[in-house]
Amino acid sequence: MGSVVALVDGFRTSPARRTRRTGQTSLTRLTGEMNYEDENEKGPDMTMQILHPPESLDHAPVWLGEMIEWAHALGATDVHLFPSTDGGRLWVRLNGDLQEICSYSVDLHTRMVSRLKVLGRCTDYTGAPIQEGRFGLNGVSRGGEARLSIIPTLQGEKAVIRLLAGENRKLELDQLGFGEELRSALRSAMDLPQGLLLAVAPSGCGKSTALYALLADLHARQSRPVSIVTLEDPVEQSLPFAAQVNIEAERGLTFGAGLRAILRQDPEVILIGEIRDAETSRAALEAALTGHRILSSMHTLNAAEALARLMQMGSPPYIIASALAGILNVRLLRLCCEHCKTARTPEPLEAERMRRMLGQTPEKIAATKGCERCLDSGVGGRTGVGEWLTPTAAMPQALGEGRPTPEIQKTLRIVASAQQEIMRLLTDLQIAPMELAQLTGMSSLETPPSGECES
Numbered sequence: 001m002g003s004v005v006a007l008v009d010g011f012r013t014s015p016a017r018r019t020r021r022t023g024q025t026s027l028t029r030l031t032g033e034m035n036y037e038d039e040n041e042k043g044p045d046m047t048m049q050i051l052h053p054p055e056s057l058d059h060a061p062v063w064l065g066e067m068i069e070w071a072h073a074l075g076a077t078d079v080h081l082f083p084s085t086d087g088g089r090l091w092v093r094l095n096g097d098l099q100e101i102c103s104y105s106v107d108l109h110t111r112m113v114s115r116l117k118v119l120g121r122c123t124d125y126t127g128a129p130i131q132e133g134r135f136g137l138n139g140v141s142r143g144g145e146a147r148l149s150i151i152p153t154l155q156g157e158k159a160v161i162r163l164l165a166g167e168n169r170k171l172e173l174d175q176l177g178f179g180e181e182l183r184s185a186l187r188s189a190m191d192l193p194q195g196l197l198l199a200v201a202p203s204g205c206g207k208s209t210a211l212y213a214l215l216a217d218l219h220a221r222q223s224r225p226v227s228i229v230t231l232e233d234p235v236e237q238s239l240p241f242a243a244q245v246n247i248e249a250e251r252g253l254t255f256g257a258g259l260r261a262i263l264r265q266d267p268e269v270i271l272i273g274e275i276r277d278a279e280t281s282r283a284a285l286e287a288a289l290t291g292h293r294i295l296s297s298m299h300t301l302n303a304a305e306a307l308a309r310l311m312q313m314g315s316p317p318y319i320i321a322s323a324l325a326g327i328l329n330v331r332l333l334r335l336c337c338e339h340c341k342t343a344r345t346p347e348p349l350e351a352e353r354m355r356r357m358l359g360q361t362p363e364k365i366a367a368t369k370g371c372e373r374c375l376d377s378g379v380g381g382r383t384g385v386g387e388w389l390t391p392t393a394a395m396p397q398a399l400g401e402g403r404p405t406p407e408i409q410k411t412l413r414i415v416a417s418a419q420q421e422i423m424r425l426l427t428d429l430q431i432a433p434m435e436l437a438q439l440t441g442m443s444s445l446e447t448p449p450s451g452e453c454e455s
């Protein structure tokens, strides 16, 4: 049962309780299409049933629905049905890591993929090799949605179900875990009349959540209406205060085309899910220079890489420098389980690493041994940390000369550092030192304490 332990990694609510509650109540509301005739026979220990595939093919559709709902309740972002020559494997992605739930027969795999095609209302569930669809999730977050993608492989059809949060998920800037300095810098940037606010991080590190929270915060602070429009691929969460547009590239609704159309409607704030091509980057920078607040994200490890990427996409350095309000570099760190954490003295190597990254070493650090409440994972949720960087006058030249990223990094000013916040998390025994590995690419931790970039 090693997978049970790994599965609950990183969630604040006791996973065992959530799972049981899910098993008894919300499962019935999954998609409205599932057959729940044996609902009353479900015992309280749904977890055990869910972690084992059904013995009969006839139970496959119900089991699959329960599995998806269960994964969503745990906070998983994706469910994978991975084909292999001797059967299928079911994986879920939690905190960015795939975890195997179980393996099952080829027949069961085929049956479940067919069921998904029906659920996702795939246009042709017999013929087309690549299929996409979607279906609603109503159990844990009202308005939650599952996006289905099926591709043919030599071993069989591979299905991935992306689980998107519904409107019940709370989005508050003050709840993300950011320090006061960072929140205040972000609010000031959101109050600027125009400019591009770029969130950067590797995939699954909280960029979208941070951007959504910034929009929610801006909306909450205004007494007058603000015209907020989002362009996303796909819309990850429904926002009651924004007009959200889903990218449909196959029908010509690309980021670039969508943005041009949106700009004709005179919006004040635009969230562009991600800048990934020249057309989007050019349109985003132009909009940010002509009286619009643009929020967007890029999948890079650090701020300098994002700037270099914008350059490679053909945007001139002076345009980037004048359009850019600042860069938020964000990460998610796993919190220690409150119920089983203890304090210990750091090992010499750990102490040295902390001194190098943070300029000091806490006397005591957290250790977890795992307990019933965290199902032996030692993890009790996640918190966001971030830094805010703004361009200096030296940036356009460094970009234009194609200098290496460490040099470009030095032309950014660290307005809000992550250092103090991380030191606080360590000394308060909220995170273990191993979480420091997540912080690669954060400028405020790679600058020596006496460095010129200290703000």
Ligand SMILES: [Zn+2]
Binding pocket: 337, 338, 339, 340, 341, 370, 371, 372, 373, 374, 375, 376, 377, 378, 379
């Ligand atoms: Zn614990």
